[in-house]
Amino acid sequence: MKPAPFTHHAPTTVDEALALLAQLDNAKVLAGGQSLVPVLNMRLATPDHLVDINRLADLARIEVDADRVRVGAIVRHAALERDEAAHRALPLLRQGLGWVAHPAIRNRGTTVGSIAHADPSGEMPSILAITGGSVRVASTRGERVISADHFFVGPMESVLEHDELVLDVDFPLFPAGTVTGFDELARRSGDYALSGVAVAITPAADGTIAAARASFVSVTERPDVLDLTPQLAGLRPDQVGTDVLATVAEAARTHVDPVDDIHASADYRRHLSGTICRRVTSSLLAELANPSAPTAVPSAEKKVAS
Numbered sequence: 141m142k143p144a145p146f147t148h149h150a151p152t153t154v155d156e157a158l159a160l161l162a163q164l165d166n167a168k169v170l171a172g173g174q175s176l177v178p179v180l181n182m183r184l185a186t187p188d189h190l191v192d193i194n195r196l197a198d199l200a201r202i203e204v205d206a207d208r209v210r211v212g213a214i215v216r217h218a219a220l221e222r223d224e225a226a227h228r229a230l231p232l233l234r235q236g237l238g239w240v241a242h243p244a245i246r247n248r249g250t251t252v253g254s255i256a257h258a259d260p261s262g263e264m265p266s267i268l269a270i271t272g273g274s275v276r277v278a279s280t281r282g283e284r285v286i287s288a289d290h291f292f293v294g295p296m297e298s299v300l301e302h303d304e305l306v307l308d309v310d311f312p313l314f315p316a317g318t319v320t321g322f323d324e325l326a327r328r329s330g331d332y333a334l335s336g337v338a339v340a341i342t343p344a345a346d347g348t349i350a351a352a353r354a355s356f357v358s359v360t361e362r363p364d365v366l367d368l369t370p371q372l373a374g375l376r377p378d379q380v381g382t383d384v385l386a387t388v389a390e391a392a393r394t395h396v397d398p399v400d401d402i403h404a405s406a407d408y409r410r411h412l413s414g415t416i417c418r419r420v421t422s423s424l425l426a427e428l429a430n431p432s433a434p435t436a437v438p439s440a441e442k443k444v445a446s
């Protein structure tokens with residue numbers, strides 16, 4: 141199918157884009173188009189105007205500083221995935237981005253577009269959630285910064301108003317020494333996950349576990365965070381046995397709320413979520429106990445956040 145007719149606008153400054161969004165009725169922002177264009181082609185949305193933000197050079201930056209990675213609205217998934225400074229600061233970005241669709245889609249699709257789209261099957265909304273990140277949005281009425289916790293409302297639903305543009309998102313860095321991992325299962329490589337899990341474990345100065353958290357892909361209504369600290373706090377990584385890992389898996393199974401669809405039953409997705417969460421946690425604990433040992437989950441890249 142072809143999209144319904146629309147008028148294409150190509151502003152070259154943020155102010156121009158915001159003025160267009162304020163003036164035009166039934167307008168949508170166009171970033172990489174990797175989610176929006178299929179929706180238009182299927183006529184699930186029929187906007188009269190597209191405000192194309194791809195010429196807004198100010199929004200093409202990746203900034204890394206002592207406490208966060210800031211990603212501008214037209215930074216492609218692939219650019220963020222390749223960015224060495226962002227990777228060193230927050231390895232979980234690359235760990236998750238490698239699972240986003242195929243390279244061709246990552247070359248065009250933007251990380252901010254994925255977050256604005258608020259699809260709970262997207263990896264990056266989940267990573268924004270587990271880092272406790274935030275979204276900076278602007279309109280002709282001014283700017284506001286919204287925490288991930290408040291930004292995502294439900295499937296494909298955020299608090300973004302029709303005249304608001306996301307300028308950038310901030311991914312805060314984890315405390316030093318935190319290890320992170322991401323793993324997921326899809327029916328085919330590059331497909332949306334049946335279930336995906338990000339885990340972050342932070343050690344205390346004495347080597348015991350201080351905090352642990354997980355976030356999920358495709359199995360919750362909105363990206364949110366499961367606190368695994370009650371299961372793991374105070375334990376030494378090499379003392380965590382199968383009994384404790386079973387409680388981690390059970391916490392994950394209880395937390396998620398998947399639905400049946402043509403790809404998998406809700407029960408299977410729930411089971412998968414527990415299994416992946418346990419495996420990633422176990423692998424990270426092994427890494428904390430012995431950083432030079434080979435990892436137990438070869439498909440998930442795991443690095444120490446500095």
Ligand SMILES: Cc1cc2nc3c(=O)[nH]c(=O)nc-3n(C[C@H](O)[C@H](O)[C@H](O)COP(=O)(O)OP(=O)(O)OC[C@H]3O[C@@H](n4cnc5c(N)ncnc54)[C@H](O)[C@@H]3O)c2cc1C
Pocket residue numbers: 168169170171172173174175176177178193213239240241242245248249250251252253254255256257261262263264300304305306307330331332333
């Ligand atoms: C075959 C296929 C497989 C895919 N698989 C995956 C996958 O496994 N995991 C995954 O996470 N994603 C997947 N995607 C989606 C991909 O990651 C998209 O790039 C991403 O979801 C949206 O980014 P975009 O830049 O393409 O946004 P667009 O498609 O341009 O926009 C998406 C939505 O966000 C809004 N929007 C975009 N940017 C802004 C902004 N700055 N301010 C306000 N609103 C904005 C648009 O108006 C639109 O409603 C897949 C896509 C395809 C086509």
